[in-house]
Amino acid sequence: MERVEKLLKERKAKGLLRRLEPLSKRGRGRIRLQERDYLDFSSNDYLGLTNHPRLIEAAVKATQAWGTGSSASRLLSGDLNIHHDLESKVAAFKGKEAALVFNSGYQANVGIISAIVGRGDAIFSDRLNHASIIDGALLSGAKLFRYRHNDVNHLESLLKRERDKFKGVLILTESVFSMDGDRAPLKEIALLKERFGSLLMVDEAHATGIFGASGAGMVEEEGMIDKVDLIMGTFSKALGSFGGYIACDRRIKEYLVNFSRSFIYSTALPPSVIAVNSASIDLIKEEPFRRDRLIENSIYFRKGLVGRGFCVRGDSEIVPVILGGALRAVNLSKALQESGYHVLPIRPPTVPTGESRLRFSLNFDHTKEILDRVIDAIVGGI
Numbered sequence: 001m002e003r004v005e006k007l008l009k010e011r012k013a014k015g016l017l018r019r020l021e022p023l024s025k026r027g028r029g030r031i032r033l034q035e036r037d038y039l040d041f042s043s044n045d046y047l048g049l050t051n052h053p054r055l056i057e058a059a060v061k062a063t064q065a066w067g068t069g070s071s072a073s074r075l076l077s078g079d080l081n082i083h084h085d086l087e088s089k090v091a092a093f094k095g096k097e098a099a100l101v102f103n104s105g106y107q108a109n110v111g112i113i114s115a116i117v118g119r120g121d122a123i124f125s126d127r128l129n130h131a132s133i134i135d136g137a138l139l140s141g142a143k144l145f146r147y148r149h150n151d152v153n154h155l156e157s158l159l160k161r162e163r164d165k166f167k168g169v170l171i172l173t174e175s176v177f178s179m180d181g182d183r184a185p186l187k188e189i190a191l192l193k194e195r196f197g198s199l200l201m202v203d204e205a206h207a208t209g210i211f212g213a214s215g216a217g218m219v220e221e222e223g224m225i226d227k228v229d230l231i232m233g234t235f236s237k238a239l240g241s242f243g244g245y246i247a248c249d250r251r252i253k254e255y256l257v258n259f260s261r262s263f264i265y266s267t268a269l270p271p272s273v274i275a276v277n278s279a280s281i282d283l284i285k286e287e288p289f290r291r292d293r294l295i296e297n298s299i300y301f302r303k304g305l306v307g308r309g310f311c312v313r314g315d316s317e318i319v320p321v322i323l324g325g326a327l328r329a330v331n332l333s334k335a336l337q338e339s340g341y342h343v344l345p346i347r348p349p350t351v352p353t354g355e356s357r358l359r360f361s362l363n364f365d366h367t368k369e370i371l372d373r374v375i376d377a378i379v380g381g382i
C-alpha cells in the first residue's frame with residue numbers, strides 16, 4: 001500500500017491524476033456527461049458505425065443463434081465457424097493469404113510480437129509507437145531499439161550498427177500515428193527491411209476503414225501489401241466494434257495459433273462481436289462515402305485552423321493542435337468544454353515538453369458547420 005499511496009500522491013502533485021468519467025449517453029458524435037451534452041472529439045468511432053442499424057442487427061442475430069459467449073478458447077470448443085468466416089474476410093480485405101483474430105488490438109500486439117521474436121533477436125520500433133507494441137516488445141525478451149519518430153535515417157543507422165549482432169529482426173511502426181495524426185514513411189522503411197533482412201509489422205489501428213481504395217488502410221493506399229509481413233489492426237476504432245487481428249501468410253498464422261499466448265489462453269470473442277466485425281467490413285466496402293467525407297472534413301478542419309494561425313500536425317482524421325505549454329492546453333480544453341466541445345489536452349510525458357496539444361479525433365457526424373463553430377470556439381477560448 002505504501003507504493004500505491006506514494007505513486008498516487010506524486011501523480012496528483014504533478015496535476016496528472018486521471019479519473020474515470022461515466023457517460024450517460026453517446027451516439028452521432030455526441031456524448032452526455034453529468035447531464036450535459038457535448039460534441040465528442042475524443043472518440044475513435046471515426047466513421048460513426050457504433051450505432052449503425054446493420055451492425056446492431058448482426059449482433060442481435062448472432063446472439064440469438066449462438067448465445068452470448070463463446071464458452072472456451074479457440075483451441076478448445078470456442079472455435080466457431082463464424083470466427084473462420086471473419087478471418088477469411090479479413091484476409092481478403094487486407095489482401096493477405098490468412099488472418100487471425102485476437103481479443104483486442106492490445107492483445108494482438110502483445111501476443112504477436114512476443115511470439116515472433118525472442119532472446120537473441122532485435123526489435124526496431126518507432127519512438128511514438130503505441131504502448132501495446134512496447135509491452136509486446138518487452139515481453140518478447142528481444143533487444144528493443146527505439147528510433148526517432150518517422151526518422152528513416154536514424155532507423156538505418158541503428159540497423160547498420162546493430163543488425164549483425166542479432167538473429168531475427170523485426171521493424172515495427174504504426175501507419176497513422178495516434179498522437180501526431182501523421183503517416184509513417186512505409187516505402188522507405190520497407191526498403192530498409194529488405195536490405196537488412198528483417199520482418200516488417202505495421203499497426204493500422206487508426207488507418208483501417210479510412211485510407212486505401214477499399215478502406216483497408218495505409219498499407220493498401222501505398223501499394224505495400226506484399227512488402228509488409230504482418231499487417232495488424234483493430235475492429236475497435238473506425239470499424240465500430242471490438243477485437244484485433246493480424247493479416248499475414250498461412251505459415252505465420254499457423255505459428256501464432258501454436259505459440260501466441262494471448263491468443264491461446266483467452267476465451268474466444270463472443271458471437272455477437274464476431275458477427276459485427278464481419279458486417280462492419282462489408283459496410284466499409286459498401287459505404288465509402290463515410291471515409292470520403294471524413295477525409296474531406298479533416299482537410300477542411302486543418303485548413304481552417306492553419307488559416308487562423310494555429311500550428312497543426314499530421315495528415316489524417318486525427319488533428320493535433322499544438323499549443324506549447326501544458327497549462328495553455330489545459331485551459332483551452334476547459335474553455336471548449338464550457339462551450340460544449342469535449343476535447344482532451346495531451347501533455348508531457350505523453351508528448352515532449354513544449355508540445356502540449358489538443359487532440360481532435362474527427363468523426364463522420366462532425367459536419368463542416370460543426371467544425372467551423374469549433375474553430376471559432378478555439379479562437380475565442382485562447
Ligand SMILES: *Cc1c(COP(=O)(O)O)cnc(C)c1O
Binds near residue numbers: 104
Ligand atoms: C488502440 C490501439 C491499439 C489497441 O487496440 P484495442 O483494440 O483498442 O485494444 C493498438 N495499437 C494502436 C496504435 C492503437 O491506437
